[in-house]
Amino acid sequence: MNSLVRIVQTDLDASVASFRSAMRQLAGGVSVITVGRDKDISGMTVTSVTSLSAEPPSLLVCINRSSSSWPLFEKYGAFAVNILNGDQQDIADRFTGRGGATGAARFDGAQWTTLATGVPVLADGLAGIDCKIEEVIHRHSHAIVIGRVAAVRVAGQTAALAYWQGEYVALDRDQDAVRLAAVSLPSGYGKP
């Protein structure tokens, strides 16, 4: 395995607060990562999903190893990425642990199915991507988890859910197009 780890000068670190404030400017697509089987399941909301390669199909996600879901990644060696649609902010909230639900209780109130690995996949997300874990790289507080895609399920186009500057934002192509037309057309346009 090729790997290059540089020992960086830690006295050059930016402050945590300034780094957080910069990262708040990065709009991220919101997904729920699910792990486990049957009743032994959990999951968490993330924005760190990134496509790695198309051939073979693979992606990566960064997971805090102190999260309650982490032991199930290690136990079952599989996970699913559920890309949320613009109406699924309540699911995103539940899977951050807000409201106190843990484990299987986070799945209540939504429809789930399975694809190849047996991990629960949201029935009506924008897309579900079922992965076997190919490699885990431990770095700082997190694990960089590389998933080899075993199966996908893609829904029809609806609005996407993003997170930007500390808030959820629904990205709706139709509504955004209407808004864009309203600001870009000269005033009086279309009037007889």
Ligand SMILES: Cc1cc2nc3c(=O)[nH]c(=O)nc-3n(C[C@H](O)[C@H](O)[C@H](O)COP(=O)(O)O)c2cc1C
């Ligand atoms: C918008 C958003 C994005 C998040 N992205 C990540 C992420 O990429 N990786 C991660 O480990 N935690 C991320 N979190 C935090 C986890 O959702 C949260 O810590 C976890 O679900 C709660 O952990 P628990 O299962 O131990 O209760 C994110 C939270 C929010 C609100």
